[in-house]
Amino acid sequence: MKRATDFERVYREVRRIPAGRVTTYGAIARRLGISNARQVGAALRAIAPGSPLPWHRVVGAGGAIRLRGHGALTQRLRLEREGVSFRSRGRVDLRRFTWRGGAGRT
DNA sequence: GTTATGACTCGTA
DNA sequence: ATACGAGCCATAA
Numbered sequence: 081m082k083r084a085t086d087f088e089r090v091y092r093e094v095r096r097i098p099a100g101r102v103t104t105y106g107a108i109a110r111r112l113g114i115s116n117a118r119q120v121g122a123a124l125r126a127i128a129p130g131s132p133l134p135w136h137r138v139v140g141a142g143g144a145i146r147l148r149g150h151g152a153l154t155q156r157l158r159l160e161r162e163g164v165s166f167r168s169r170g171r172v173d174l175r176r177f178t179w180r181g182g183a184g185r186t
Numbered sequence: 187g188t189t190a191t192g193a194c195t196c197g198t199a
Numbered sequence: 200a201t202a203c204g205a206g207c208c209a210t211a212a
Binding site for chain 3: 086107114115116117118122123
Binding site for chain 1: 191192193194196199
């Protein structure tokens with residue numbers, strides 16, 4: 081039988097993040113039992129442009145946007161449109177917007 | 187098989 | 200706050 085690849089599992093997890101919430105690469109890695117956060121980033125980097133996947137809801141440790149260039153702006157704009165506010169230095173206010181999934185859903 | 191790459195993270199300065 | 204270095208390790212070439 082065919083088992084889901086790590087990438088697929090990452091995508092599935094990202095899809096569960098509700099609008100207006102964010103999570104981090106490291107948190108997803110931990111949740112899925114993936115050895116390092118870099119792999120989560122690799123999965124997201126591999127998605128096709130225009131994918132419906134809400135990839136913008138994944139940020140780096142401390143709420144930092146890790147994308148560079150144009151992508152960073154797109155991510156911030158999308159998040160702000162969902163009501164996610166940023167603190168200084170472009171950090172998401174994780175205290176308020178981190179998605180605590182699994183335990184409570186939504 | 188080997189290298190190179192990186193949307194990570196953390197510690198140190 | 201910024202900068203650098205070092206672990207990290209799956210994927211792609």
